[in-house]
């Protein structure tokens with residue numbers, strides 16, 4: 001069973017994404033108040049090989065042989081991927097196995113270390129976060145390990161931009177009463193000019209964050225704040241009204257749907273207005289219970305219900 005890869009899950013921006021998780025839950029250089037993985041259990045700035053490089057590569061190799069249908073491989077999961085000192089070797093290993101795009105989601109806090117930049121620049125796309133404008137706001141929002149400094153992180157990000165020829169995205173997470181004033185956003189915009197990402201994206205807490213007091217700002221406010229950047233930032237927060245009302249996951253309803261016709265994971269997520277990760281988890285359980293199986297058609301994976309003996313066909 002794969003322990004360090006998950007999905008693929010459909011992503012609005014990057015297509016079907018296979019996740020690669022190099023951390024123990026939850027290990028990070030930061031303990032952001034808005035983190036959707038909950039509080040950081042292991043706050044560290046020390047790189048550590050939480051999982052052997054070969055274990056990750058053999059899971060990817062196996063997935064490529066069995067399925068291999070994705071648009072992008074994404075380093076994300078339960079912590080900060082650049083804490084793994086084998087990140088560069090894993091990317092090189094993936095390059096020798098396939099030609100899929102590689103996306104690294106990082107907080108950028110270790111980019112002042114050359115070895116980390118060397119590893120990260122082998123990805124095709126890198127997305128980092130910058131939601132503070134000085135050490136004080138950094139401590140309030142991102143609650144870093146004591147060895148992480150805001151100014152060193154900024155220098156590291158600027159150095160990375162100079163060395164990295166792939167696509168670089170910056171995410172700004174907006175929190176009411178913390179960083180939702182235009183003056184604060186302009187300061188973040190000023191710092192972004194030194195880094196020169198290809199795109200800047202604004203997000204807010206539309207899903208449950210680590211700290212329950214962290215609420216989302218409105219779309220109208222995000223639109224106003226987006227204009228503090230030149231060119232204006234893109235809004236990537238997916239508000240609930242845009243997702244329609246979510247339905248509680250119900251395996252019986254999924255089985256019922258699959259009894260009628262083969263469906264992709266995305267079909268199910270759309271039908272029930274569910275987050276793709278929730279659907280992936282439920283489908284994984286149904287497959288391991290032998291209730292559902294996958295079949296490929298024209299390069300697309302469909303889920304179908306297993307017909308038990310005596311089950312009437314239609």
Ligand code: SF4
Nearest residue numbers: 028030031032035107
């Ligand atoms: S950097 Fe990412 S994983 Fe780490 S605490 Fe912040 S949001 Fe969570």
